[in-house]
Amino acid sequence: MPTIQENILEEFYKKLSESEGFNQAIVEQLRALLEADKKLNAAALVTVLSGSAEENLP
Amino acid sequence: MIQIESVHIKELRGIRDLTLTMNRESFVVSGPNGSGKSGVVDAIQFVLTGEIGRLKGSGTGDLNLADHGPHVEARSYPDASSVTLDVHIPHLGKSASITRRIKKPKHLKITPNDADVKAVFDEIAQHSEITLSRREIIKFILTEASQRSRDVQTLLKLDDIDQTRATLKTTENKLNTAYSTAKAQAESGEDSLKRHLDLAKLTVEDLLLTINKRRKLLGLSEIKEIAKDTSVAEGISEGGAKGSAAQTKESALRDINAVSDAVNKGLETTTEVAVKSALRSILKIEANADLLSSIKRRSLLQSGLDLVDGPHCPLCDTDWDIGALRAHLQEKLEKSKEAQVVRDKLLEAGRSISKEVIRIRGLIEPLTKIAEVDKRFVKRLGQWSGNLLAFSEALSSLEGAIALKERLESGWASIPDTLSSDLDLTREKVKARPDKSATVEAHDFLVVAQERLNNWRLFRRDAETKNAAASRGKIAYKVYCDVAEAALVELYAEVEGDFGKYYQLVNHDDEGEFKAKFEPMDGKLGLLVDFHKKGMFPPGAYHSEGHQDGMGVCLYLALMKRVLGTNFTLAVLDDVVMSVDSQHRKQFCKLLKTYFPDTQFVITTHDQVWARQMRTEGLIGTKSAVAFHTWTVDTGPVIDEVAEIWDSIAEDLAKNEVPTAAARLRRHLEYVAADLADELGAKVSFRGDGGYDMGELLSAVIGRQGELLKRAEKAAKSWDDAQAKVKVEGLQKARAKSLATCGGEQWIINKAVHYNEWAELSRQDFEPVVTAFRQLLHQFRCEKPKCDSWLALTPRFDPVDLRCACGSFRLNLKQK
Numbered sequence: 001m002p003t004i005q006e007n008i009l010e011e012f013y014k015k016l017s018e019s020e021g022f023n024q025a026i027v028e029q030l031r032a033l034l035e036a037d038k039k040l041n042a043a044a045l046v047t048v049l050s051g052s053a054e055e056n057l058p
Numbered sequence: 059m060i061q062i063e064s065v066h067i068k069e070l071r072g073i074r075d076l077t078l079t080m081n082r083e084s085f086v087v088s089g090p091n092g093s094g095k096s097g098v099v100d101a102i103q104f105v106l107t108g109e110i111g112r113l114k115g116s117g118t119g120d121l122n123l124a125d126h127g128p129h130v131e132a133r134s135y136p137d138a139s140s141v142t143l144d145v146h147i148p149h150l151g152k153s154a155s156i157t158r159r160i161k162k163p164k165h166l167k168i169t170p171n172d173a174d175v176k177a178v179f180d181e182i183a184q185h186s187e188i189t190l191s192r193r194e195i196i197k198f199i200l201t202e203a204s205q206r207s208r209d210v211q212t213l214l215k216l217d218d219i220d221q222t223r224a225t226l227k228t229t230e231n232k233l234n235t236a237y238s239t240a241k242a243q244a245e246s247g248e249d250s251l252k253r254h255l256d257l258a259k260l261t262v263e264d265l266l267l268t269i270n271k272r273r274k275l276l277g278l279s280e281i282k283e284i285a286k287d288t289s290v291a292e293g294i295s296e297g298g299a300k301g302s303a304a305q306t307k308e309s310a311l312r313d314i315n316a317v318s319d320a321v322n323k324g325l326e327t328t329t330e331v332a333v334k335s336a337l338r339s340i341l342k343i344e345a346n347a348d349l350l351s352s353i354k355r356r357s358l359l360q361s362g363l364d365l366v367d368g369p370h371c372p373l374c375d376t377d378w379d380i381g382a383l384r385a386h387l388q389e390k391l392e393k394s395k396e397a398q399v400v401r402d403k404l405l406e407a408g409r410s411i412s413k414e415v416i417r418i419r420g421l422i423e424p425l426t427k428i429a430e431v432d433k434r435f436v437k438r439l440g441q442w443s444g445n446l447l448a449f450s451e452a453l454s455s456l457e458g459a460i461a462l463k464e465r466l467e468s469g470w471a472s473i474p475d476t477l478s479s480d481l482d483l484t485r486e487k488v489k490a491r492p493d494k495s496a497t498v499e500a501h502d503f504l505v506v507a508q509e510r511l512n513n514w515r516l517f518r519r520d521a522e523t524k525n526a527a528a529s530r531g532k533i534a535y536k537v538y539c540d541v542a543e544a545a546l547v548e549l550y551a552e553v554e555g556d557f558g559k560y561y562q563l564v565n566h567d568d569e570g571e572f573k574a575k576f577e578p579m580d581g582k583l584g585l586l587v588d589f590h591k592k593g594m595f596p597p598g599a600y601h602s603e604g605h606q607d608g609m610g611v612c613l614y615l616a617l618m619k620r621v622l623g624t625n626f627t628l629a630v631l632d633d634v635v636m637s638v639d640s641q642h643r644k645q646f647c648k649l650l651k652t653y654f655p656d657t658q659f660v661i662t663t664h665d666q667v668w669a670r671q672m673r674t675e676g677l678i679g680t681k682s683a684v685a686f687h688t689w690t691v692d693t694g695p696v697i698d699e700v701a702e703i704w705d706s707i708a709e710d711l712a713k714n715e716v717p718t719a720a721a722r723l724r725r726h727l728e729y730v731a732a733d734l735a736d737e738l739g740a741k742v743s744f745r746g747d748g749g750y751d752m753g754e755l756l757s758a759v760i761g762r763q764g765e766l767l768k769r770a771e772k773a774a775k776s777w778d779d780a781q782a783k784v785k786v787e788g789l790q791k792a793r794a795k796s797l798a799t800c801g802g803e804q805w806i807i808n809k810a811v812h813y814n815e816w817a818e819l820s821r822q823d824f825e826p827v828v829t830a831f832r833q834l835l836h837q838f839r840c841e842k843p844k845c846d847s848w849l850a851l852t853p854r855f856d857p858v859d860l861r862c863a864c865g866s867f868r869l870n871l872k873q874k
Binding site: 004005007008011012015016019020021022026030034040041042043045046049050 | 214216218219221222225226228229232233236523524526527529530531533534537538540541542544545546549
């Protein structure tokens with residue numbers, strides 16, 4: 001049975017995919033970060049949200 | 059997940075050597091304070107989680123598992139201190155045995171060591187809330203909304219949600235700051251380009267007009283549009299003057315004058331509000347030494363919280379309870395909120411000032427490329443720009459900003475003393491520059507224009523990228539908050555519903571329409587409860603301590619149902635609901651039996667009446683109890699097995715101890731008579747002091763039994779229910795036989811009233827009395843061993859049924 005946190009994350013990815021400025025590549029990078037065993041780090045999120053995003057934009 | 063078959067405890071806490079057989083059924087351990095019953099709770103908690111809650115957390119000081127886990131006489135032999143649990147795992151259909159020793163608390167010996175069995179125990183180790191004390195239960199009720207939110211989220215294993223939300227917020231802030239800096243940089247680049255082009259506003263039309271005017275002079279083709287890679291200097295001959303040497307006289311003068319004008323207007327004018335705000339914050343911090351340490355501690359706590367990401371301390375590898383530690387750090391962070399506000403205001407002011415620093419450095423930089431600026435002035439400009447950069451960087455940290463107090467008070471721009479004269483001298487030199495030909499001027503103009511256009515493009519692109527990133531950061535945070543809140547609202551609605559339902563059942567007599575309302579908002583979880591339909595109030599406002607205890611248990615059960623679902627098969631409740639009164643305890647038993655029939659409850663209590671009530675209500679089986687009556691260091695708890703009352707009386711009589719047997723029967727009847735009178739609605743004369751006579755109660759109960767059987771008989775006839783008719787007839791015959799055997803109702807009542815006479819009877823005379831009461835009481839009880847509850851009217855007022863708790867005994871009382 002998925003946990004509440006897992007359900008929230010799945011819905012989060014789904015809604016982000018439909019949001020302006022997000023494509024599948026960014027969402028997948030976020031997924032990898034948020035579901036990694038290690039602690040979530042703001043610096044890593046900054047990299048994902050600003051990194052190669054421009055080329056990946058639709 | 060699991061149910062306990064038996065627990066074997068050796069040299070742990072107050073226990074030397076104890077085996078309790080629980081047979082996967084709910085079990086009660088009773089005994090006075092200090093009799094060692096909490097040692098059983100500690101043992102179960104230890105073997106399941108490797109920890110003993112009583113030895114950790116706030117207020118436990120120097121206590122630790124290694125030194126204080128073993129029995130006081132076994133402190134030097136921690137290897138002798140162990141707990142073994144024989145369990146059944148319902149969803150796997152397997153039995154297993156686990157042993158844990160104080161010497162190696164992280165090591166768990168599991169038999170069989172199958173992967174699925176091991177996974178079950180790994181999972182249980184994450185659920186220390188299976189073992190719960192009153193202190194822990196009440197914390198969900200009597201606490202601030204923010205703390206409740208954390209406690210509930212910890213219990214529900216939702217701490218990650220808050221953590222993720224906080225990290226996304228930090229990310230959003232970082233991206234915003236980066237965008238803000240990049241935007242200031244782009245604006246500075248735009249100003250630099252506009253100055254060179256001598257345009258007040260940068261429009262494509264004006265840019266093309268200005269550029270094409272020079273291109274025409276050079277015989278270059280007209281540029282019709284400005285794309286992102288358009289070069290305004292395209293086609294210009296190689297080898298011409300470039301960079302600083304190419305700056306035109308007019309453009310150089312505009313750059314010089316821009317600095318002069320800015321200085322004359324006052325470089326700090328636009329930052330006056332921000333500087334005042336920064337100084338206010340600094341003065342606040344200086345006036346209150348505790349505030350600074352609180353802010354510093356807050357940073358430490360925040361860093362500490364970020365490091366709490368595994369089951370062990372990253373420095374010393376000591377085990378920690380990650381949920382409890384996070385909650386503890388969060389609580390401290392909450393307390394330092396004022397410090398956070400001051401800190402945030404100071405840093406926000408610093409960011410505003412830094413934006414102005416970027417603008418000024420953008421004015422300084424072009425000066426260094428003017429040919430007439432001598433090396434010493436270039437050096438001074440470089441030092442000034444570097445100084446401003448260092449100032450700006452210092453503003454980004456608390457300590458750095460506080461150290462800048464004097465500079466902020468006296469004028470932070472630190473304009474070099476010689477700036478004005480240096481600018482004047484340079485201006486004169488530039489003015490004295492011999493005029494170049496129009497084509498050379500045009501050439502130089504286009505080269506510098508292209509250079510500044512390139513810079514602006516870079517800055518602008520960077521700002522656009524960072525703006526997009528900041529926008530994504532904002533969206534990510536908002537989407538996560540919305541999704542999490544929706545999920546939590548749904549979750550709390552479920553918990554809220556169950557909580558209200560359970561509490562209504564426990565308090566059906568006075569709060570049968572109780573309602574509760576969770577109010578989750580901004581990381582807080584408000585809780586309001588109905589108080590006798592007078593409105594919704596915080597739980598501690600009007601409800602008694604006993605009712606609050608009841609709420610705590612009901613909320614705990616509702617939460618556990620949500621956390622574990624069908625895996626909620628075990629709960630260890632350490633002296634909970636101790637202040638709930640007798641009537642509500644009866645309903646509490648009903649709650650556990652009705653809504654948690656598959657959960658094994660191991661309950662400790664110092665209240666013998668409560669222990670007995672659990673048995674009479676059928677929550678605890680006749681063999682599922684143990685009483686600790688004394689405790690010594692050498693022996694640990696001394697046990698009195700709570701056997702079936704009739705077995706105990708038989709044992710007394712076998713030893714010819716009639717007075718003991720008589721006293722035991724008397725106590726039992728005293729309790730049962732009142733209980734049955736209540737359950738069956740027997741009519742007795744009201745007594746203001748509640749001192750009802752046992753004989754009067756028993757007489758009323760027996761009479762009421764006869765009435766109810768007659769009602770059931772009539773009901774069966776009206777429905778023409780042959781099966782019910784036979785059942786009622788059988789019960790009436792059994793009742794008549796029992797009363798006849800006892801020599802009639804009056805005989806029983808008289809003996810009951812004059813129970814003191816029993817002590818004088820011989821064993822032979824007393825045995826028939828015992829048998830008579832046993833047979834009589836048997837008629838009021840469910841025969842199913844699992845249920846074993848007294849029959850009761852349902853619903854309590856205006857009843858339609860006489861039934862037991864499990865429903866296997868049911869007589870319809872309502873006629874067609």
